[in-house]
Amino acid sequence: MKIAFTTKGINWDSKIDPRFGRTEYILVYNEENNEFFNYDNREIEKEAHGAGPQTSQKLFELGAKILVTGNGPGGNAATVLEKAGIKTFVGAGEMTVKEAYEAYQENKLNELQWS
Amino acid sequence: MKIAIASGKGGTGKTTLSTNLAKYLSKEFEVVLTDLDVEEPNSGLFLNLDEILEEDKFKMIPKWIEDKCTLCGICQKSCNYHAVIQLGEMILVFPELCHSCYACSELCPEEALPMIKQKMGVLKQFKTDKLNFVESRLEIGQEQAVPLIKETNNFVENNFGKEVLKIYDSPPGTSCPVIEATKNADFVFLVTEPTPFGLNDLQLAVETMRELNKDFGVVVNRSDSNNKLISDYCDSQKIKIIANIPNKREIAELYSSGEEIYSKVPEFAVELKKIKSFLINELKVD
Amino acid sequence: MKEIVVISGKGGTGKTSITASLAYLGGKDLVLADCDVDAADMHLLMQPEKIKSEDFYSGLLAKIDPELCTNCGICANVCRFNAIPVINNQHIIKPLDCEGCGYCEKVCPEKAIIMEEQNVGFWQISNTRINNKLVHARLGIGAENSGKLVAKVKNEAKQLAKTDNKKYVLIDGSPGVGCSVVSSLSGANYVLLVTEPTVSGIHDLRRVYTLVKKFSIKAGCIINKYDLNYAKTQEIIDYLQEENIEHIASLPYDEIFIKAIHSGKTIVEYDKEYFYEKLKECWNRILELIEN
Numbered sequence: 056m057k058i059a060f061t062t063k064g065i066n067w068d069s070k071i072d073p074r075f076g077r078t079e080y081i082l083v084y085n086e087e088n089n090e091f092f093n094y095d096n097r098e099i100e101k102e103a104h105g106a107g108p109q110t111s112q113k114l115f116e117l118g119a120k121i122l123v124t125g126n127g128p129g130g131n132a133a134t135v136l137e138k139a140g141i142k143t144f145v146g147a148g149e150m151t152v153k154e155a156y157e158a159y160q161e162n163k164l165n166e167l168q169w170s
Numbered sequence: 171m172k173i174a175i176a177s178g179k180g181g182t183g184k185t186t187l188s189t190n191l192a193k194y195l196s197k198e199f200e201v202v203l204t205d206l207d208v209e210e211p212n213s214g215l216f217l218n219l220d221e222i223l224e225e226d227k228f229k230m231i232p233k234w235i236e237d238k239c240t241l242c243g244i245c246q247k248s249c250n251y252h253a254v255i256q257l258g259e260m261i262l263v264f265p266e267l268c269h270s271c272y273a274c275s276e277l278c279p280e281e282a283l284p285m286i287k288q289k290m291g292v293l294k295q296f297k298t299d300k301l302n303f304v305e306s307r308l309e310i311g312q313e314q315a316v317p318l319i320k321e322t323n324n325f326v327e328n329n330f331g332k333e334v335l336k337i338y339d340s341p342p343g344t345s346c347p348v349i350e351a352t353k354n355a356d357f358v359f360l361v362t363e364p365t366p367f368g369l370n371d372l373q374l375a376v377e378t379m380r381e382l383n384k385d386f387g388v389v390v391n392r393s394d395s396n397n398k399l400i401s402d403y404c405d406s407q408k409i410k411i412i413a414n415i416p417n418k419r420e421i422a423e424l425y426s427s428g429e430e431i432y433s434k435v436p437e438f439a440v441e442l443k444k445i446k447s448f449l450i451n452e453l454k455v456d
Numbered sequence: 457m458k459e460i461v462v463i464s465g466k467g468g469t470g471k472t473s474i475t476a477s478l479a480y481l482g483g484k485d486l487v488l489a490d491c492d493v494d495a496a497d498m499h500l501l502m503q504p505e506k507i508k509s510e511d512f513y514s515g516l517l518a519k520i521d522p523e524l525c526t527n528c529g530i531c532a533n534v535c536r537f538n539a540i541p542v543i544n545n546q547h548i549i550k551p552l553d554c555e556g557c558g559y560c561e562k563v564c565p566e567k568a569i570i571m572e573e574q575n576v577g578f579w580q581i582s583n584t585r586i587n588n589k590l591v592h593a594r595l596g597i598g599a600e601n602s603g604k605l606v607a608k609v610k611n612e613a614k615q616l617a618k619t620d621n622k623k624y625v626l627i628d629g630s631p632g633v634g635c636s637v638v639s640s641l642s643g644a645n646y647v648l649l650v651t652e653p654t655v656s657g658i659h660d661l662r663r664v665y666t667l668v669k670k671f672s673i674k675a676g677c678i679i680n681k682y683d684l685n686y687a688k689t690q691e692i693i694d695y696l697q698e699e700n701i702e703h704i705a706s707l708p709y710d711e712i713f714i715k716a717i718h719s720g721k722t723i724v725e726y727d728k729e730y731f732y733e734k735l736k737e738c739w740n741r742i743l744e745l746i747e748n
Contacts, residue, residue: 074642077607100611103514103602105252105267107638112255126671129638131264139257145672148643165672179495180631181468185656210466210663212656250516250558250571271536271557310666342467342631343494345600349552365717367472367497381597382552396718419684422709426654426685 056086058159059119059141060152061110065093071155073125073148076107076132082152083117092117107132115139123147123155127167137169171455174355176340176348178371182361183391183415186425188339189216190432194442196301199335199455204326205305206351207341208291208318214305216428219296227306227321228287229314230270234261238282245274245283254283266313291318293325302330315347323354335455344378352379357453358386359412359445364396369403376407389445392417412448413441457617458645458746459610463629463637463668465660467495470680471650473713474735475628476501476722478648480586481739486624488584489613490592491606491640498628501722504582504590512593513573514604516556518549524568531560531569552598574599579609581616586722589616603639606630610643637664641671646746649677649701653688661692665699674745675701678738682706702745705738707731 061078063070072078081094094117099106108131114122115135122141125148127133136143144164147155158164175188185207192203205213232245232254239261246256253267254274265288275283290312296303306322308315319341326336340351340358352358358379362372372388379386386409390400393414404411415421416437424431432439449455462478464471476498479488490498518539520531527547532540539553540560561569576599582590591613593605613625627644630636641647647668651661661677668675677696682689689706696703716726724732 072643077603077639077642100604100607102252103604105264106603106607108255108262108264108267109252112257115257126642126644126673129642130670131266134264135255135257135262138260138262148645179467179497181466183468210656210660212659215655215659248559248562250556269555269557271555271559272534273557273559273562276534276559277562310663344597345494345595346598349598365714366500366720367495367717370497370500371495378597392714394714396714417714419709422681423684426652426681426688428655 056121057117057119058084058086058121058123058156059114059117060084060155061124062152066091067153068151071123071125071147071150071152075124075126075128076110078110078124081110081113081117083119084156105131108135111135111139111141114141121159123159123164133167133169143167171449171453172336172338172355173449174338174340174352174358175361176352176358176375177342177361178344178375179367180342182363182368182371184342184361185212185216185339186421186431187359187361187389187391187415188337189213190430190438191442191445192301192303192337193217193430194432194439195335195446196299200300200333201335201337202302202304202326202330203337203339204322205339206319206322207339208306208308208315208322209341211305211307213339214296214303216430217296217303219298219301219303221294222297223295225293226289227291227293227318229290229317230272230285231265231268231288232263232275232283233286234263235282235284238280240280242279245278248273248277269314270317293322315341316350319347319350344374348378349382352384353382355384358384359389360386361389361391362400363392364390364394364400366399369399372400372403376409387412387448390414413444415441457614457623457625459614459625459627459643460646460648460742460746461627461629461640461644462648462650463640463664464650465631465664466656467631469650469652469657470713472497472628473717473723474650474678474680475626477724477735478739479588479626480722480724481736482588482624482626484587485622486588486626487613487617487620487622488588488590489609489625489627490590491609491630491636492628493593493595493605494631496592496594498590499582499592501717501720502582502584502586502590503720504584504592507581507583507589509578509580511575512577512579512605512608514576514599514602515574516558516571517551517554517574518556518558518560518569519572520547520549521568521570522546524566526566528565530563530565534559534563579605579612581612589620591616603636606636606639610639637667641668641673644671644673646742647673647675648704648742649675651677651679651692652681653679653685653692655688658688658692658695662695665701669699676704676742676745677701678704679706681709683708704741705734707734
């Protein structure tokens with residue numbers, strides 16, 4: 056399973072970026088082979104509107120099945136995540152990636168329900 | 171005659187002025203007041219008129235026809251607003267981000283993205299005697315005010331003759347919606363208040379009006395001993411101050427419960443009379 | 457570092473006056489960010505001294521190169537915004553009408569049209585007279601506030617807070633319910649709603665809170681001018697209870713708000729007694745809530 060985190064850096068000890076659409080990095084952890092992949096999302100800064108859907112699209116392209124983030128996506132981004140079948144967990148805004156992963160494994164994060 | 175009531179920022183008393191002025195003038199003229207603050211149309215809350223018409227307003231957006239699509243990706247590349255996104259074997263369309271430019275639809279080699287109507291808001295018309303009121307309200311989630319403002323302007327143009335005095339309550343600010351709302355007006359009243367905030371926002375509004383080549387004047391709301399702040403600026407810029415609505419707690423209280431003000435506060439009526447005289451003498455309304 | 461955002465939905469509720477007062481109370485512990493770019497008034501109370509300023513580019517605008525243009529008119533035909541009239545036998549772009557869709561650029565057979573990023577204003581970092589730094593922005597005519605600008609202002613503020621080791625970023629949020637508010641809210645630890653007991657105040661509070669709820673951020677509310685209309689104030693209090701929003705305080709309708717603005721001061725500097733105490737309580741309560 057590939058788990059994506061919105062982050063401010065590129066390793067286990069980086070902080071989670073609580074923002075979704077305009078997150079600085081996307082860190083993807085592949086549970087099967089223990090590998091990390093990071094995507095630099097800072098180019099999104101250039102977009103006036105529509106940051107959320109584009110970041111969601113990127114997650115899909117990276118093959119993520121789970122998303123762990125802070126405050127959660129806006130409406131349009133949520134639509135893309137739902138269509139892409141990416142389960143979204145929120146509330147990790149103040150954690151490091153490591154802490155967020157543990158919290159996810161221990162079911163301590165809230166899963167967003169698509170309305 | 172088309173007059174717009176605008177201000178640099180929200181909360182200066184635009185709606186108070188436009189609703190009271192419209193009622194006041196409707197004693198003598200046939201008037202239509204149009205609320206163009208389509209994101210937050212509040213004028214209706216202060217009028218209590220009978221609704222006589224309701225119609226849906228639409229904008230055009232692309233609709234994906236899966237069977238025709240070859241997933242070539244041209245649509246996604248042609249949309250500068252990222253309103254069309256390809257997700258694996260799906261094309262997603264985000265109506266709120268779409269500006270109805272037709273590029274994705276017409277550049278699609280397979281005709282797989284025809285433009286269809288989508289509801290963006292509701293227009294309502296209200297009436298009593300000589301006062302007409304028109305408002306449009308954006309659907310929740312719709313972000314673009316400009317297309318609905320255009321449609322609402324068209325409705326008023328097509329349904330009321332030249333002899334009807336048209337008053338437009340414009341959205342606040344200096345961005346696209348304000349420009350759309352004021353660009354067809356013959357005259358614009360800029361509402362401000364005598365504080366440094368009011369002055370700052372008035373200066374921005376004046377710049378906007380000059381950029382648009384509009385005739386305009388100023389109405390000072392919550393006028394008090396600090397009026398000099400605004401009048402000095404207006405003098406230096408050769409801008410006419412048409413009325414000064416006094417700062418009274420009683421006005422704020424009546425406003426809070428949505429009540430008519432000029433019939434209960436004589437000082438307010440005096441100022442509306444000044445505006446009426448200005449309309450008759452300077453703008454030749456008859 | 458924690459982010460506190462103040463929003464109100466509607467203008468004229470006293471949001472900026474209240475935010476400025478909290479900024480005064482927070483003093484050197486915080487960085488202040490003005491994301492209410494459409495009515496950016498915060499600087500009037502802060503006497504900002506510029507440290508750094510930069511142009512801000514956003515949104516595209518078409519530009520025709522008359523050397524390459526053959527006036528075939530294909531661009532004008534596809535433009536849905538009537539932004540390409542012919543003046544003196546030359547197709548030109550009307551900047552206020554161009555929406556930057558780029559359709560004309562894509563169909564021009566001569567490649568005579570390019571899309572350019574527009575300089576729509578600037579953003580700036582300043583020292584304020586109340587011992588903190590302020591990040592603010594100014595937009596030109598017809599330029600719209602956007603998620604991009606809000607993100608820029610907030611990012612700069614957060615960067616400053618990090619390098620200067622500040623505990624809080626206090627944000628005067630954007631009006632309305634569009635993408636700039638989404639950007640104001642994303643990343644926030646606490647939302648302070650400022651409202652007033654008027655028909656429009658309540659209407660707009662409900663509208664903006666629908667959005668806050670989506671992000672499940674903790675929220676509190678200050679009812680300003682509560683004594684203007686007790687029935688409406690009660691209506692707001694009931695609503696807050698229903699939605700589980702903490703009612704932080706009610707403030708009376710008072711000329712102090714206007715007098716303070718005139719003297720270029722925050723309310724808490726102008727009135728050292730009642731309003732100082734009241735807003736100090738609010739600030740302390742907010743800090744308590746975000747620390748837990």
